[in-house]
Amino acid sequence: MSIKLSNISKSYGNQEVLHNISFEVCPGEIAAFLGPNGAGKSTCMRIITGWLTDYAGTATICGHSISEDPIAAKRCIGYLPENNPLYPEMYVREYLRYVGQLYQVPNLNGKVDEMIERVKLREVCGKTIGTLSKGFRQRVGLAQALIHDPQVLILDEPSSGLDPNQLTEIHSLIKELGKEKTILFSSHSLQEVSDLCEQAVIIHKGVIVANTQISELTKEESLESIFKKLTQ
Numbered sequence: 199m200s201i202k203l204s205n206i207s208k209s210y211g212n213q214e215v216l217h218n219i220s221f222e223v224c225p226g227e228i229a230a231f232l233g234p235n236g237a238g239k240s241t242c243m244r245i246i247t248g249w250l251t252d253y254a255g256t257a258t259i260c261g262h263s264i265s266e267d268p269i270a271a272k273r274c275i276g277y278l279p280e281n282n283p284l285y286p287e288m289y290v291r292e293y294l295r296y297v298g299q300l301y302q303v304p305n306l307n308g309k310v311d312e313m314i315e316r317v318k319l320r321e322v323c324g325k326t327i328g329t330l331s332k333g334f335r336q337r338v339g340l341a342q343a344l345i346h347d348p349q350v351l352i353l354d355e356p357s358s359g360l361d362p363n364q365l366t367e368i369h370s371l372i373k374e375l376g377k378e379k380t381i382l383f384s385s386h387s388l389q390e391v392s393d394l395c396e397q398a399v400i401i402h403k404g405v406i407v408a409n410t411q412i413s414e415l416t417k418e419e420s421l422e423s424i425f426k427k428l429t430q
């Protein structure tokens with residue numbers, strides 16, 4: 199399995215925000231993580247990517263435990279965190295070089311050029327990140343997630359706040375990347391999930407309430423109907 203979570207639980211103080219979360223994503227699949235605000239999607243992604251270390255249960259990425267072998271696991275992961283934290287004073291090219299150095303990417307100049315082409319950053323690569331529009335900042339976030347050519351991508355709301363043209367572009371990029379990588383992304387758009395994914399994992403109040411193949415959904419048991427039941 200590319201991503202395997204077993205019985206993950208996480209509390210903040212006496213609030214349990216994740217309860218016994220278990221699911222798997224097969225190699226080469228695109229999976230969506232869905233759930234209302236505050237359901238626990240970002241917290242779970244922070245655990246998978248090694249940002250949060252204080253939790254119960256196990257998470258493995260490409261067979262590497264994120265808690266026991268974090269460096270090997272992190273080499274396999276590209277992560278676009280929620281709200282896409284970047285250094286606004288850095289130039290785009292400078293930032294991508296910096297991230298590439300952290301991952302010890304060989305032939306870094308060539309790789310940075312490849313990323314700039316792949317996520318279409320050519321026109322802004324000489325600008326500082328703080329001067330970019332949201333869509334271009336999102337692309338920089340994707341480029342930094344991809345620079346070490348990870349097998350698994352964890353993308354926390356990659357399409358949030360994008361205009362329709364940029365949405366189309368990011369969707370085609372996710373589809374293209376999904377041909378060679380395993381992707382888990384969170385979203386609030388059921389349409390986007392139906393269009394892009396093979397698998398949907400739905401979480402509500404820290405508990406998995408559905409884990410389904412999109413192809414197995416029916417009119418009666420659709421993503422919409424599962425969501426409606428959550429709010430009843």
Ligand SMILES: Nc1ncnc2c1ncn2[C@@H]1O[C@H](COP(=O)(O)OP(=O)(O)OP(=O)(O)O)[C@@H](O)[C@H]1O
Pocket residue numbers: 210215233234235236237238239240241242280
């Ligand atoms: N650092 C923290 N300290 C205390 N509580 C936290 C912290 N981070 C998250 N939480 C709580 O954990 C719960 C899950 O939050 P999380 O951000 O994972 O939800 P989410 O599913 O990503 O929501 P959204 O769709 O709004 O992004 C929420 O109740 C949130 O308030």
Ligand SMILES: [Mg+2]
Pocket residue numbers: 239240241280354
């Ligand atoms: Mg979130």
